[in-house]
Amino acid sequence: MEKTSKIYVAGHRGMVGSAILRRLRKAGFTHFVLRTSAELDLRDQAAVNRFFETERPDYVFLAAAKVGGIHANNVYRAEFIYDNLMIETNVIHAAHVYGVKKLLFLGSSCIYPKMAPQPLKEEYLLTGALEPTNEPYAIAKIAGIKMCEAYRAQYGSRFISAMPTNLYGPNDNYDLETSHVLPALMRKFIEATKYDAPAVTIWGTGAPRREFMHVDDLADACLFMMEHYDEALFLNVGTGRDVSILELAQKIKAITGFQGEIRHDTSKPDGTPRKLLDVSRLKAAGWQARISLDEGLRMVYEDVKDKF
Numbered sequence: 285m286e287k288t289s290k291i292y293v294a295g296h297r298g299m300v301g302s303a304i305l306r307r308l309r310k311a312g313f314t315h316f317v318l319r320t321s322a323e324l325d326l327r328d329q330a331a332v333n334r335f336f337e338t339e340r341p342d343y344v345f346l347a348a349a350k351v352g353g354i355h356a357n358n359v360y361r362a363e364f365i366y367d368n369l370m371i372e373t374n375v376i377h378a379a380h381v382y383g384v385k386k387l388l389f390l391g392s393s394c395i396y397p398k399m400a401p402q403p404l405k406e407e408y409l410l411t412g413a414l415e416p417t418n419e420p421y422a423i424a425k426i427a428g429i430k431m432c433e434a435y436r437a438q439y440g441s442r443f444i445s446a447m448p449t450n451l452y453g454p455n456d457n458y459d460l461e462t463s464h465v466l467p468a469l470m471r472k473f474i475e476a477t478k479y480d481a482p483a484v485t486i487w488g489t490g491a492p493r494r495e496f497m498h499v500d501d502l503a504d505a506c507l508f509m510m511e512h513y514d515e516a517l518f519l520n521v522g523t524g525r526d527v528s529i530l531e532l533a534q535k536i537k538a539i540t541g542f543q544g545e546i547r548h549d550t551s552k553p554d555g556t557p558r559k560l561l562d563v564s565r566l567k568a569a570g571w572q573a574r575i576s577l578d579e580g581l582r583m584v585y586e587d588v589k590d591k592f
Contacts, residue, residue, distance in 0.1 A: 285313065285511060287387075292317045294326060294343035294375055295348030299455040299499050300390060301446075304345050309504035317341050317350060323349075327370035336378040344379050344387040345506060346372065346428075350421075351392075354487075354555050356462040357418035368420050368424035376431045376545050377441065386442040388510050389432050391518065393495075393559055403562040404525070406447075407519055415556045433516050442514055449522035449561050451500035452584060458592070466496055469533055470584060473540040474592050481543045484537070487552035490530030495560050497523050498580035501573040508571045522561035524542055525574040535578065539585050543566040 285293070287343045291308060295301035296318045305316065316395040317339045324335055326348050357364055372389065379387045396404045397412030409429070414422045432443035452466045460468055465557075469486065476484045513519065527535070533546050564574070 287312050287313050289313070289342040290315045290317055290340070291343045291345070292345060294371075295346075297321075297455070298347060298349075298351075299451065299453060299457070300347070300349035300502060302455045303453065303499040303503035304347055304506050307507050308420060311507060314498040317489065326374055327367060328372075329374045332374040333381070334380050336384075338449070338548060340382055341383045343483070344375065344384050345510070346375050348375070349390070352395045352457075352462045353464045353468065354417050354553055361420045364418075365420035365424050368421060369427060370430065372424070372428040376428070376435065378440050379443070380435050380439060381401065386444070386510060386514075387432070388506055388575055389443065390430050390506070391429055391445055391447045392421070392521070393447055393522070393561055394422045394556075395426050395429070395447060398535070398556050402558050403560040403563045404520065406520060406530050417443060417553060417555060429518050432518075444487045444509060444513060444515070445518035445523065446502075446509055446521050446563070448502050448517055449495040449497050449559070450519075451497055451502055452580065454587060456499075456584070458588065465494065465529060466532065467584075469536050469583035470540075470581075470588065471592055473533075473536045473542045474585075474589055477540045477542045481544055482577070483522050483547045484533070484542065485547045485549050486533050488528060488529065488549060490548055491528055491545075492554045492556065493526045493528050493560065494532070495522050495524075495526040496532070496577055496580070497521070497573055498575040501575050504574075505566065505571050507526065513569055515567045517565075519566045519569070520561040520563050521566060522563045523577070524561070524563045524567075525577070526560040527577065535581055536561040536585075539581055540589075546589040
């Protein structure tokens with residue numbers, strides 16, 4: 285990419301899109317075309333086509349998506365499959381029609397089968413049944429990967445895909461009904477410390493293991509892939525390390541200074557037993573994560589400690 289290339293970051297106000305935009309600006313890129321969801325509904329094909337026809341972006345980072353945790357994925361199943369299918373279908377096809385030089389599609393590690401071997405390798409895609417609670421979202425993301433592969437195979441489109449692990453960082457969602465586990469726990473422990481609560485309750489047994497990556501690392505990986513990777517196979521993007529949900533809670537408890545106990549609500553689902561990405565392909569390509577979980581949690585705490 286040239287520093288003056290016209291770059292469209294779809295979803296630039298979300299956690300991932302805003303991180304990509306920050307990283308691009310830090311790297312010296314200056315020519316962005318941006319639209320909020322109110323200005324451009326990516327589910328509207330005619331509107332998306334008008335946008336691409338008018339603006340003609342050179343490069344596209346497709347970070348726009350409807351996202352949420354276990355509860356949101358399970359309850360709003362129709363919205364999760366419809367919204368995400370429409371967004372990616374419209375943007376990817378328009379990128380082809382209007383001559384985008386390169387597009388990066390962002391998926392999710394939930395694309396893998398629930399009981400796939402660990403750590404998760406790229407070739408495990410479509411080898412088993414998905415986790416039922418987030419199946420609609422996962423199917424939509426798998427469709428996006430396959431669209432990029434299909435347009436590359438048929439038209440030679442330079443469309444690539446990145447599958448990030450669980451993310452956290454600036455502009456995360458802290459709504460306890462719809463958020464992911466890390467921001468939900470961060471908010472619970474901050475509030476419990478503030479109001480001197482006797483305990484913080486976490487969902488499930490605390491045994492499931494998860495990998496967490498700071499979104500600034502993902503943004504760095506996205507820029508790296510856009511500039512240095514051009515193959516059909518999607519790449520996992522993660523840290524290569526995981527912790528149990530209980531260990532995560534204990535880390536956040538220590539950072540926030542909470543003095544009470546951690547309790548378990550075992551009526552709530554655990555979800556997938558373990559999700560750890562094999563990131564050896566991306567590492568071999570020349571990139572690896574730099575922000576440790578402890579460092580990242582401290583960064584997030586400092587950012588949001590006064591907001592609740």
